[in-house]
Amino acid sequence: MRVQYNYDFEIASLIVMVIVFLHFAFVRQFPSDKTRVFGMLILSCMFECIFNIASCIGLANAAHIPQIVNEVVTFAFFVFEGLSSYLIFCYFAVQGEMRGNSKRLVWILGTLPFALFEIFAILTPFIGFFYYFWDGVYYQGFGANFGYWYVICYFVLNLAYIAFRRKVIGKRMKLIVLIYTAVAVAMIAMQYRVRGILMTSVGNTIVLLMIYLAMQNPNEMIDAVTDIGNESALMQQIKSRLRQTKGLKLHTAEFAVITVRIRKMHHLNALLGIENRNAILQDIGSFLYKLGGKFHVFHNSGDMFTVIVDSVDRSREIRDQIYDRFQKDWGVQQNRIVLDIAMAVQYYPGDFKTVPDYIGLRNFLLEEAERAGADAVVESSSELADKFQRRNKVELAVAKAIREQKFQVYYQPIYSLKEKRIVSLEALVRLCDEELGFISPDEFIPLAERDGSIISIGAIVLEECCRFLAHHVLSNASLGIRTIQVNLSVAQCMRQDLAETILPVLEKYHIPPSMIALEVTEGAAITTPEQMQRHMKELGEMGITFAMDDYGSGNANCSYLIRFPFREVKIDKEIVWAYFDNPAAQVVLENEIRTIRKLQIPLVVEGIEKIEQSQIMEQLGVDYIQGYYYGKPMPEQACLRHVRQFNAAAENYA
Numbered sequence: 001m002r003v004q005y006n007y008d009f010e011i012a013s014l015i016v017m018v019i020v021f022l023h024f025a026f027v028r029q030f031p032s033d034k035t036r037v038f039g040m041l042i043l044s045c046m047f048e049c050i051f052n053i054a055s056c057i058g059l060a061n062a063a064h065i066p067q068i069v070n071e072v073v074t075f076a077f078f079v080f081e082g083l084s085s086y087l088i089f090c091y092f093a094v095q096g097e098m099r100g101n102s103k104r105l106v107w108i109l110g111t112l113p114f115a116l117f118e119i120f121a122i123l124t125p126f127i128g129f130f131y132y133f134w135d136g137v138y139y140q141g142f143g144a145n146f147g148y149w150y151v152i153c154y155f156v157l158n159l160a161y162i163a164f165r166r167k168v169i170g171k172r173m174k175l176i177v178l179i180y181t182a183v184a185v186a187m188i189a190m191q192y193r194v195r196g197i198l199m200t201s202v203g204n205t206i207v208l209l210m211i212y213l214a215m216q217n218p219n220e221m222i223d224a225v226t227d228i229g230n231e232s233a234l235m236q237q238i239k240s241r242l243r244q245t246k247g248l249k250l251h252t253a254e255f256a257v258i259t260v261r262i263r264k265m266h267h268l269n270a271l272l273g274i275e276n277r278n279a280i281l282q283d284i285g286s287f288l289y290k291l292g293g294k295f296h297v298f299h300n301s302g303d304m305f306t307v308i309v310d311s312v313d314r315s316r317e318i319r320d321q322i323y324d325r326f327q328k329d330w331g332v333q334q335n336r337i338v339l340d341i342a343m344a345v346q347y348y349p350g351d352f353k354t355v356p357d358y359i360g361l362r363n364f365l366l367e368e369a370e371r372a373g374a375d376a377v378v379e380s381s382s383e384l385a386d387k388f389q390r391r392n393k394v395e396l397a398v399a400k401a402i403r404e405q406k407f408q409v410y411y412q413p414i415y416s417l418k419e420k421r422i423v424s425l426e427a428l429v430r431l432c433d434e435e436l437g438f439i440s441p442d443e444f445i446p447l448a449e450r451d452g453s454i455i456s457i458g459a460i461v462l463e464e465c466c467r468f469l470a471h472h473v474l475s476n477a478s479l480g481i482r483t484i485q486v487n488l489s490v491a492q493c494m495r496q497d498l499a500e501t502i503l504p505v506l507e508k509y510h511i512p513p514s515m516i517a518l519e520v521t522e523g524a525a526i527t528t529p530e531q532m533q534r535h536m537k538e539l540g541e542m543g544i545t546f547a548m549d550d551y552g553s554g555n556a557n558c559s560y561l562i563r564f565p566f567r568e569v570k571i572d573k574e575i576v577w578a579y580f581d582n583p584a585a586q587v588v589l590e591n592e593i594r595t596i597r598k599l600q601i602p603l604v605v606e607g608i609e610k611i612e613q614s615q616i617m618e619q620l621g622v623d624y625i626q627g628y629y630y631g632k633p634m635p636e637q638a639c640l641r642h643v644r645q646f647n648a649a650a651e652n653y654a
Contacts, residue, residue, distance in 0.1 A: 006198065007056045013201035014049045020212055021046060030221045030229060030295055032236040033243065034094045038216050041087040042208055048084050049201040051077035055138075056198065062136045071125065071133060078121040078130055081147065084204055085154045086114035088180075091211065092158055095173055096165040106161065113153045120146065155181045172214045180207040225278050226285030229298040234306055237295065238355055241308075241348070256315035256347050258307045259362050260288075260322060263340040263370070265303035276332045280339075287325060291318050312347060319345055323377060342369035345379040364388045391447065397433040398444050402456045407431055409464040411639040413631035413646070414485070414604060417618045421647045426485040426519070426626065427465045428633045429457060454489040462486055462505050465516070468636055470509040479640075480647045485517045485547060493524040498535050503542070513543035517568065521549050525560055536565055547604070551592075558595055569596050570626070573607025580613065593620050 021042050029035050055077050058070040089110045096106075120143060124130045129143040158177050162169050184203030221233035229237070241255060262268070262284075268277050284305060288297045292307040299305055307322075309315035322343065329336040344365030352358040361380065368384065369376040378384070401407050407429055414424040431439045448454040465484050473481045492498060506513060518539070525532050525548075536546050547568035548560060552575035561569065571592070578585035596603050605617050608627030617625060631642050 007053050009199045010049050010053050010056075010201050013205040014046065014053065016205050017042060017046050017049060017201070017208060020208055024212065024216070027218050028222075028294075029216075029218050030233045030236060032240045034091060034236075035216070037087060037091045037094050038211065041084065041091055044080050044084045044087050045201065045204040045208060048077060048080035048204070051080060052198060052200055059138045062138075067133055067136045070136075070138065074131060074138065075121070075125060078124065078147075079118065081200065082114055082117035082121060082150065085151050086110070088204075088207060089154050089157055089161075092161060092173065092177060095215070096161065096169055110154075110157055113150055113157075117146075117150050151184065155185065176207065176210045176214060179210065223285075223299040225281050226299040227282075228285045228289055229295070231298070231300045234298040234300060234308075235355065237298075237308060238358060242353070242355065254348050256309045256312055256345060257358070257362070258309065258315060258319055258322065259300075259344045259346075259366060260305045260307075261342045261344075261366050261369075262303040263342055263374070268337075268339075272332060272335075272337075279332050280330050280337075283330060288322070291321055315345065315347075319343065319377065319379075323375065326375060340374040342366050342372075343375075343377040344369055345377070347380060351380045351385060360392065361385070361388055364391065393436060394439055394444050395447050395451065397431065397436055397439060398448055398453055398457075401431055401433070402453060402460070405460065406433075407457060407460050407464075408635065409461055409468070410633035410635055411468075411484070412626060412633040413639070413643060415614075415625045415630040417614070417623060417625060421480055422630065422643050423480060424483045424485060424517075424624070425481060425639065425643075426633075427461055427487070429461050430633075449489060449491060452491055454491050455495070458487075458489055458492050459501065459505075462502065466505050466509040466511045469511050469515055472636070472640055473515075474511070478647075479643060481643065483515050483517045483545075485519050487549065488518045488520050488524060490521070490524045490527050493520065493532055493535065494528050496531070499538050499542075502539065502544070513539075514545070517545045517547050519547045519549040519570065520564075520566075522560065525564055529563070533564060540565060552589070558592075558599075561596070561599060561601065566601060568602045568604060570604040570606055573627070576605055576607045576613075576617075580616075590620060593622065597621050 024039065024042060051073055055070065055074045058065050058073055062070060093106055093110060120129045124132075124141065128141040130147065131141045131144065132139055159181060162174050162177050166174070180203065183206050187199040187203045190199060221229055221236070223230040238257075265277075268280070272280070281299065281302075285297065285299055288305055288307055291297075292309065296308045296310075297305070298307075307318060309318055322341075326339055326341050329338055344362055346352060346358065346361055346365065348358075352361055364387075365378045365380060365384065369378040372378065408431070410428045410430050411425040412428060413422040414426060415421070416423045429441060429445075431441075431444055433439060445454065448457055465486055469484060473479060473484075492501075495501065502516075503513075505511075506516065520532070540546070545567040546565070547570055548564075548566040549570050550572040551569050552572045560566070571589070575585060575589055579589045593603060602623045603621075604624040604626055605622045606626045608614050608617065608625045608629050610629060613627075614625050614629060631639070631646070634642060
């Protein structure tokens with residue numbers, strides 16, 4: 001069948017696509033898989049449209065144009081028509097970021113229709129599948145309708161893909177796929193009914209516009225303050241580089257990542273104001289941009305910059321240049337200021353192979369640099385990598401122990417110098433992992449405080465303490481245990497509903513509130529002082545007492561005893577140990593003890609390991625002793641045996 005075509009819609013579509021292409025080409029685009037696919041897609045759609053218009057013009061002037069020219073132009077149109085639909089699918093597939101067998105399956109399913117279409121296109125000049133020429137005139141072939149079914153096939157694949165990846169794919173992409181499908185189906189239906197009006201490129205133009213405006217917008221990758229790449233651009237670059245090198249056997253670092261964090265940025269905000277702070281950030285971004293180059297420098301957040309370097313040797317040069325620059329002043333208006341930094345350097349593939357590994361190691365190295373002091377540079381090493389892996393394993397062990405209720409509670413006796421017997425116990429949490437063995441609280445507690453899991457651990461400890469009291473202490477008054485001291489973390493103190501998390505557990509086991517003493521450190525007291533005072537008042541009225549823990553460490557001093565209604569003070573073992581070796585420590589501790597006694601607050605001294613030490617503390621007026629001399633931390637049964645033997649308590653309880 002011979003058809004005369006109207007290609008006005010194609011011309012309008014081509015004009016729009018050229019405008020989008022020019023903007024795409026001349027506006028800064030961060031290189032990534034989706035950017036590369038989009039570049040190929042817009043070129044393919046343009047060439048498809050151009051060859052479609054050219055073929056229409058050629059067929060309308062067949063008497064003046066050699067048949068071979070029309071055949072070549074028509075063949076090119078069909079090749080690019082198949083490619084455009086395939087590349088639209090590829091763009092959506094890249095956005096989904098699939099991995100493994102699922103990724104391979106998606107790409108196989110997506111490539112099969114394209115391969116089949118291109119085979120038919122190649123064979124068409126010989127078998128007349130899509131079209132054929134007779135005496136210079138173009139006719140549709142017996143398989144002309146296959147092109148419609150081919151496009152519909154990709155509509156179905158696109159819809160199936162976003163349904164399969166609906167939890168990963170964003171709302172914007174889902175909306176684009178749905179609108180593109182609806183419009184393109186309408187265009188196909190109209191063209192099928194009116195074959196003479198060409199609207200092949202209308203659907204392509206709509207999807208290109210939507211993708212470019214909503215998902216390929218370069219401004220989404222640019223930091224508004226510094227005009228360099230932002231965190232999203234950095235993540236795209238890292239992911240793109242990891243995908244490019246995946247599967248290659250690499251023995252040296254393919255690239256390095258240098259992270260610079262400006263320390264105490266909040267002080268900078270307060271000192272300079274937002275506008276002046278932004279001016280300094282712009283200067284830093286400009287300096288790093290000159291060092292690292294285009295698409296290699298990023299402003300991750302308010303206080304962090306990242307530079308990706310393509311070689312190890314070059315990364316060391318840039319690292320040294322950054323360090324040297326931050327030893328000098330930065331100017332803002334008439335002021336000169338010095339900025340302290342923490343710098344971390346990582347290498348791929350030696351230090352990380354996935355994005356989560358990169359982020360985790362980066363944060364770990366920055367923490368190490370922060371602890372090292374001003375202008376510290378921490379470069380990844382096997383030792384630090386082992387330390388980082390150990391921390392990850394401990395975090396997993398903590399999560400598993402919370403999930404499976406595997407934490408143990410040990411109890412350490414507290415001895416009354418006046419009554420000459422054990423009168424209290426401190427509850428201490430312990431963790432023994434199947435793989436890692438015993439994990440010290442000094443190791444897992446800070447990690448639990450960092451990620452918030454300390455709240456769950458605190459709840460487990462309180463539950464165990466109440467169960468212990470109900471089963472072994474309340475039913476045996478002769479045991480002599482009046483209270484159990486439970487540590488309260490900073491995170492727990494920050495909760496508005498602290499009382500609501502404690503009282504129901506006491507009621508569950510019928511524990512008198514007076515049998516629970518909550519130990520609070522200096523950090524918990526000063527983090528939210530008003531809230532801490534409210535907690536102490538609310539719980540104190542119900543009978544729960546509070547003890548000041550680790551007194552003498554950090555900045556803890558008598559001002560906290562004045563401000564907060566503590567009913568007991570525990571002197572940190574470090575200052576106690578120093579007392580027996582250091583004359584200066586003797587003066588300090590004796591003065592502290594005298595002051596606390598005048599405040600009439602009971603005093604506990606930790607770390608006593610010898611009878612002579614205990615006797616000296618008794619002479620100084622200390623009320624209670626906690627230390628290995630009177631008992632180590634023990635599991636509940638061992639602790640009960642120890643207390644019964646020490647206090648000669650009766651054993652007539654269940």
